[in-house]
Amino acid sequence: xxxxxxxxxxxxxxxxxxxxxxxxxxxxxxxxxxxxxxxxxxxxxxxxxxxxxxxxxxxxxxxxxxxxxxxxxxxxxxxxxxxxxxxxxxxxxxxxxxxxxxxxxxxxxxxxxxxxxxxxxxxxxxxxxxxxxxxxxxxxxxxxxxxxxxxxxxxxxxxxxxxxxxxxxxxxxxxxxxxxxxxxxxxxxxxxxxxxxxxxxxxxxxxxxxxxxxxxxxxxxxxxxxxxxxxxxxxxxxxxxxxxxxxxxxxxxxxxxxxxxxxxxxxxxxxxxxxxxxxxxxxxxxxxxxxxxxxxxxxxxxxxxxxxxxxxxx
Amino acid sequence: xxxxxxxxxxxxxxxxxxxxxxxxxxxxxxxxxxxxxxxxxxxxxxxxxxxxxxxxxxxxxxxxxxxxxxxxxxxxxxxxxxxxxxxxxxxxxxxxxxxxxxxxxxxxxxxxxxxxxxxxxxxxxxxxxxxxxxxxxxxxxxxxxxxxxxxxxxxxxxxxxxxxxxxxxxxxxxxxxxxxxxxxxxxxxxxxxxxxxxxxxxxxxxxxxxxxxxxxxxxxxxxxxxxxxxxxxxxxxxxxxxxxxxxxxxxxxxxxxxxxxxxxxxxxxxxxxxxxxxxxxxxxxxxxxxxxxxxxxxxxxxxxxxxxxxxxxxxxxxxxxxxxxxxxxxxxxxxxxxxxxxxxxxxxxxx
Numbered sequence: 001x002x003x004x005x006x007x008x009x010x011x012x013x014x015x016x017x018x019x020x021x022x023x024x025x026x027x028x029x030x031x032x033x034x035x036x037x038x039x040x041x042x043x044x045x046x047x048x049x050x051x052x053x054x055x056x057x058x059x060x061x062x063x064x065x066x067x068x069x070x071x072x073x074x075x076x077x078x079x080x081x082x083x084x085x086x087x088x089x090x091x092x093x094x095x096x097x098x099x100x101x102x103x104x105x106x107x108x109x110x111x112x113x114x115x116x117x118x119x120x121x122x123x124x125x126x127x128x129x130x131x132x133x134x135x136x137x138x139x140x141x142x143x144x145x146x147x148x149x150x151x152x153x154x155x156x157x158x159x160x161x162x163x164x165x166x167x168x169x170x171x172x173x174x175x176x177x178x179x180x181x182x183x184x185x186x187x188x189x190x191x192x193x194x195x196x197x198x199x200x201x202x203x204x205x206x207x208x209x210x211x212x213x214x215x216x217x218x219x220x221x222x223x224x225x226x227x228x229x230x231x232x233x234x235x236x237x238x239x240x241x242x243x244x245x246x247x248x249x250x251x252x253x254x255x256x257x258x259x260x261x262x263x264x265x266x267x268x269x270x271x272x273x274x275x276x277x278x279x280x281x282x283x284x285x286x287x288x289x290x291x292x293x294x295x296x297x298x299x300x301x302x303x304x305x306x307x308x309x310x311x312x313x314x
Numbered sequence: 315x316x317x318x319x320x321x322x323x324x325x326x327x328x329x330x331x332x333x334x335x336x337x338x339x340x341x342x343x344x345x346x347x348x349x350x351x352x353x354x355x356x357x358x359x360x361x362x363x364x365x366x367x368x369x370x371x372x373x374x375x376x377x378x379x380x381x382x383x384x385x386x387x388x389x390x391x392x393x394x395x396x397x398x399x400x401x402x403x404x405x406x407x408x409x410x411x412x413x414x415x416x417x418x419x420x421x422x423x424x425x426x427x428x429x430x431x432x433x434x435x436x437x438x439x440x441x442x443x444x445x446x447x448x449x450x451x452x453x454x455x456x457x458x459x460x461x462x463x464x465x466x467x468x469x470x471x472x473x474x475x476x477x478x479x480x481x482x483x484x485x486x487x488x489x490x491x492x493x494x495x496x497x498x499x500x501x502x503x504x505x506x507x508x509x510x511x512x513x514x515x516x517x518x519x520x521x522x523x524x525x526x527x528x529x530x531x532x533x534x535x536x537x538x539x540x541x542x543x544x545x546x547x548x549x550x551x552x553x554x555x556x557x558x559x560x561x562x563x564x565x566x567x568x569x570x571x572x573x574x575x576x577x578x579x580x581x582x583x584x585x586x587x588x589x590x591x592x593x594x595x596x597x598x599x600x601x602x603x604x605x606x607x608x609x610x611x612x613x614x615x616x617x618x619x620x621x622x623x624x625x626x627x628x629x630x631x632x633x634x635x636x637x638x639x640x641x642x643x644x645x646x647x648x649x650x651x652x653x654x655x656x657x658x659x660x661x662x663x664x665x
Contacts, residue, residue, distance in 0.1 A: 200399065203399050206393070216416060
């Protein structure tokens with residue numbers, strides 16, 4: 001009877017063992033699953049999208065490289081330019097209001113109030129509800145015939161006809177912004193609240209002995225110490241707002257008269273229903289420089305402060 | 315500079331009373347230390363003087379003015395916090411100048427006064443640094459500098475040295491005392507460390523469970539503790555307590571220890587036959603041929619003197635002697651108390 005040859009010869013197992021004890025090889029093995037997922041589902045689509053932006057691909061027709069033609073066309077396209085304006089307006093207004101309301105809410109929640117933790121949980125609700133669902137709720141609130149807001153204002157005698165929230169360009173812009181704010185404030189508020197709680201109470205006591213009024217305590221103590229967290233939170237908030245899609249798509253689909261088309265919705269509109277994959281991809285790629293600029297601004301302008309550097313906590 | 319007077323000050327949080335009617339008078343220019351175990355209400359009392367905590371009753375006077383309802387910034391006080399409470403985003407200069415900035419002083423005046431304080435504290439070369447870039451001792455000095463710059467009537471210190479390592483603590487202790495001798499500003503200093511209290515204070519207020527146990531100079535408290543608590547709290551190592559009984563022997567009263575040893579009773583008005591607690595400081599125990607029977611547990615030579623830990627009838631006793639002994643664990647020795655304090659076993663008051 002012959003013994004089956006071992007799967008690995010002794011010198012082979014030694015080699016495998018040595019390989020498995022090698023830090024670099026082991027590290028590579030451990031990172032592999034994560035990297036594969038990232039490469040496959042993030043890097044590849046991003047690369048493909050960027051590439052498509054330089055081609056004239058249409059749905060059902062492989063395209064050819066056309067250089068910057070798509071970008072040139074978009075520059076001259078009034079709707080694309082309008083979508084850029086809409087996106088900037090939407091982002092700037094919504095983010096500013098979210099910041100102001102979020103900070104205000106965080107400061108309120110940081111006080112000693114009854115049912116503190118219950119209120120904090122409730123505040124998070126708009127953030128938990130799926131965007132599409134809350135968008136549908138807003139759709140009803142803004143409905144031209146069934147709007148509860150119009151109804152209430154009518155009953156109070158403040159207006160005499162129903163407001164067409166989503167029918168007028170500027171009304172629609174403001175309405176979508178309000179819906180976005182409603183959804184975004186909890187995130188900002190809860191993050192800033194966490195930041196507020198890291199400020200030691202003795203700093204406020206020291207400031208009050210130093211003669212600072214509450215407003216001065218806010219200006220000289222709270223705000224500077226909160227900047228690093230504000231920077232992170234607002235970067236995320238700006239990124240989310242700039243790339244918003246669901247809310248707009250459910251509420252207005254970019255209408256009326258493209259007044260609420262953001263770059264993300266227009267990009268989708270052109271690429272998928274419109275079939276112009278190359279053009280849509282170019283529009284999406286055009287968002288990247290704006291997002292990068294926002295990140296760099298927050299990183300260099302707000303996040304890194306001299307007082308956070310150096311020294312130990314001894 | 316000003317005197318500080320507390321009259322029947324008490325504090326309740328809800329239905330729990332944490333400070334029970336405290337009366338303290340601190341003279342102008344005095345260095346007063348509030349000392350007691352954690353939770354005795356000493357920090358709360360200091361915070362009430364600062365105005366950071368409302369008082370539930372009584373009166374606090376600073377410089378003859380009742381300040382019960384006066385906000386902190388108008389009390390003309392400066393406070394040094396346990397964690398220093400330096401503004402991390404401001405340089406040392408800005409930290410020290412913050413109160414003047416709020417008061418709208420000129421840049422020139424700010425620089426002038428900060429430099430005076432920085433010179434006293436040896437902080438001149440650190441003025442442009444941020445608190446993070448300083449060591450613990452330097453941060454402590456900045457916190458004091460911030461107080462000095464304001465030139466207040468009263469300095470308040472809330473356990474300012476407890477975040478420092480042992481060596482630095484001793485050094486800063488001396489510095490604070492020196493600073494007080496130089497500025498002679500009334501100071502109130504809170505600590506749980508009786509050595510800090512003994513070394514720094516003109517007047518010590520010993521607190522326990524929201525009450526003052528005794529007020530006096532360091533040596534008064536050491537020589538004449540009013541009760542068991544003060545006797546056990548002041549002095550290091552702590553006073554030993556043994557059981558004894560007052561007996562009549564010949565003309566006068568004597569104390570009879572558990573093992574029959576008779577000691578002269580310090581002059582008291584207590585009657586014969588009474589059970590007493592006999593307090594003896596470790597440094598008043600002598601190794602002699604007569605004395606209470608003790609069993610050696612551990613001997614710790616510290617160089618200058620030797621600490622002997624032993625058991626006397628089940629009670630742990632510490633003796634500190636100058637001469638060097640080579641006792642073995644379990645060895646039977648005799649310790650003679652040359653100075654004793656008698657206390658009432660139930661109330662703890664001195665007899």
